[in-house]
Amino acid sequence: xxxxxxxxxxxxxxxxxxxxxxxxxxxxxxxxxxxxxxxxxxxxxxxxxxxxxxxxxxxxxxxxxxxxxxxxxxxxxxxxxxxxxxxxxxxxxxxxxxxxxxxxxxxxxxxxxx
Amino acid sequence: xxxxxxxxxxxxxxxxxxxxxxxxxxxxxxxxxxxxxxxxxxxxxxxxxxxxxxxxxxxxxxxxxxxxxxxxxxxxxxxxxxxxxxxxxxxxxxxxxxxxxxxxxxxxxxxxxxxxx
Numbered sequence: 001x002x003x004x005x006x007x008x009x010x011x012x013x014x015x016x017x018x019x020x021x022x023x024x025x026x027x028x029x030x031x032x033x034x035x036x037x038x039x040x041x042x043x044x045x046x047x048x049x050x051x052x053x054x055x056x057x058x059x060x061x062x063x064x065x066x067x068x069x070x071x072x073x074x075x076x077x078x079x080x081x082x083x084x085x086x087x088x089x090x091x092x093x094x095x096x097x098x099x100x101x102x103x104x105x106x107x108x109x110x111x112x113x114x
Numbered sequence: 115x116x117x118x119x120x121x122x123x124x125x126x127x128x129x130x131x132x133x134x135x136x137x138x139x140x141x142x143x144x145x146x147x148x149x150x151x152x153x154x155x156x157x158x159x160x161x162x163x164x165x166x167x168x169x170x171x172x173x174x175x176x177x178x179x180x181x182x183x184x185x186x187x188x189x190x191x192x193x194x195x196x197x198x199x200x201x202x203x204x205x206x207x208x209x210x211x212x213x214x215x216x217x218x219x220x221x222x223x224x225x226x227x228x229x230x231x
Contacts, residue, residue, distance in 0.1 A: 035219055043205060045158075045222035052217055091157065100146045100211065102220060106157045 120223025
């Protein structure tokens with residue numbers, strides 16, 4: 001079974017509107033971390049936001065927030081007030097326990113329309 | 115913030131050439147670095163975990179003799195694609211963490227686009 005599932009290959013959003021990118025995960029570990037990264041067409045990976053499995057509050061970083069629903073094993077990224085520069089590929093990733101490596105989802109390509 | 119430098123950013127070379135890609139942590143020590151491969155519009159596939167002073171740990175299906183990894187210092191890991199062929203053409207990206215705390219993200223290099231003719 002896939003550890004990280006992103007069911008939306010592509011998403012469109014109108015500029016200035018909010019958009020939710022879905023991510024579900026599968027793990028038997030009690031301790032894990034969830035990350036979202038942005039990858040523009042230039043290729044670099046940009047860290048956006050982190051949510052720990054023991055964090056009781058949803059993480060927020062500026063226009064980014066993470067809707068963490070632990071029982072459902074989902075960690076959706078919400079981008080508020082979309083900007084044209086938000087057009088990129090977005091990856092959800094999970095790091096289990098103390099392991100260094102992360103598992104990435106297949107990504108969602110977000111296109112912001114003017 | 116923590117920065118990872120990856121060089122070169124782009125390589126175009128003939129089939130049969132060996133290509134070395136460097137990954138450096140600029141302002142922190144990285145005992146562990148990771149090498150990923152990414153095909154267009156696809157996810158990052160972990161190839162191997164590079165450990166300073168010891169052998170790299172390769173993921174299943176990754177040829178150790180094809181993708182040589184050396185992590186000789188706390189700030190440098192190299193990936194050498196030996197005798198590269200067109201099917202090795204891809205985007206290769208490295209990452210590192212500056213300390214083993216679970217809430218720290220991986221810091222990525224800017225990637226290397228490898229094109230084998």
